[in-house]
Amino acid sequence: MQQALDAILARATEEVAQVQTTHDLAQLKAVFLGKSGEITQLLRQLGRLLADERKAAGAQINITKQAVQALFFNRESDIKELALTERLAAETIDVTLPVSPDPMARLHPLTTTQERAMELFSSMGFRVASGPDIETQAYNFDALNIPENHPARAMQDTFYIDDTHLLRTQTSPVQIREMREHGVPIRLIAPGRVYRCDSDQTHTPMFHQMEGLMIDKDITFAQLKTLLQHFFNRFFDREMRLRFRASYFPFTEPSAEVDVWMPEKNAWLEVLGCGMVHPNVLREVSVDPDEYVGFAFGMGLDRLAMLYYGITDLRSLFANELAFLSQF
Numbered sequence: 290m291q292q293a294l295d296a297i298l299a300r301a302t303e304e305v306a307q308v309q310t311t312h313d314l315a316q317l318k319a320v321f322l323g324k325s326g327e328i329t330q331l332l333r334q335l336g337r338l339l340a341d342e343r344k345a346a347g348a349q350i351n352i353t354k355q356a357v358q359a360l361f362f363n364r365e366s367d368i369k370e371l372a373l374t375e376r377l378a379a380e381t382i383d384v385t386l387p388v389s390p391d392p393m394a395r396l397h398p399l400t401t402t403q404e405r406a407m408e409l410f411s412s413m414g415f416r417v418a419s420g421p422d423i424e425t426q427a428y429n430f431d432a433l434n435i436p437e438n439h440p441a442r443a444m445q446d447t448f449y450i451d452d453t454h455l456l457r458t459q460t461s462p463v464q465i466r467e468m469r470e471h472g473v474p475i476r477l478i479a480p481g482r483v484y485r486c487d488s489d490q491t492h493t494p495m496f497h498q499m500e501g502l503m504i505d506k507d508i509t510f511a512q513l514k515t516l517l518q519h520f521f522n523r524f525f526d527r528e529m530r531l532r533f534r535a536s537y538f539p540f541t542e543p544s545a546e547v548d549v550w551m552p553e554k555n556a557w558l559e560v561l562g563c564g565m566v567h568p569n570v571l572r573e574v575s576v577d578p579d580e581y582v583g584f585a586f587g588m589g590l591d592r593l594a595m596l597y598y599g600i601t602d603l604r605s606l607f608a609n610e611l612a613f614l615s616q617f
């Protein structure tokens with residue numbers, strides 16, 4: 290009996306060592322330990338033995354059975370471990386390989402500029418307002434103290450839609466809409482698209498402005514200057530030199546145009562128009578100019594983006610060239 294058992298163990302040891310897959314291992318296991326496997330057969334034959342022989346033989350068979358079970362158990366974990374090691378080796382990622390460029394969406398430089406400007410003014414208590422791109426002559430001109438035959442109408446190369454409607458040439462009409470709706474005191478900015486029939490390196494038929502308006506009881510030109518100085522310092526992240534040049538707008542008195550000094554260009558560049566809101570404009574929205582005063586300004590957002598990012602041709606902002614846009 291012991292000889293037979295030793296032979297089985299020896300064969301099992303040899304054959305188990307050669308098996309490479311868990312599937313083959315399961316098949317081999319059936320040969321030794323299955324219902325009609327060799328060891329099971331031996332156990333069945335015990336019945337034919339005498340009682341005292343049976344006990345000793347049973348113990349011998351069980352020892353071998355446990356040894357064979359251990360063989361299969363150990364081989365199975367070896368095979369699994371090997372498979373895991375191989376899989377890990379195959380899945381190794383070489384972090385030094387060049388990445389395939391994954392085109393990522395970016396914000397348009399104008400969007401970023403507008404959001405920066407809005408954030409800065411919001412932090413100073415200015416609410417963001419908006420108005421329609423298609424305006425009436427009444428809002429775009431009349432209410433802003435630009436009468437019918439005023440040269441300023443001709444100055445702005447307007448796109449007319451019909452006798453009363455036009456594409457707004459400026460964001461200033463938002464002042465009127467907002468004061469009519471909310472009254473005063475008021476403090477807002479209104480960024481948006483404006484349109485003029487004009488096109489060259491520094492003009493496009495559609496461009497962007499941001500209107501500002503602040504009306505209250507004791508507003509002064511000095512406050513306007515302080516506000517703008519603060520805004521430009523923070524927008525450009527450096528101490529900016531501003532120059533207020535006396536100018537003319539029908540809806541402000543006095544009026545000024547503001548230039549910023551650009552050391553890298555060694556030049557003053559115009560960035561906005563501003564002034565104290567004209568009494569006629571306040572009367573137009575039923576505000577008593579003896580009680581309320583305030584300032585307004587309108588800045589070119591495209592110009593601001595160009596200065597901030599060092600863009601030289603305004604038209605490139607609207608050309609939808611990915612190569613250009615992906616720089617920002």
Ligand code: DAH
Nearest residue numbers: 459541562563564585586587
């Ligand atoms: N609307 C003017 C323009 O488009 C800019 C402007 C100037 C706006 C003075 C204002 C202002 O609010 O006070 O040229």
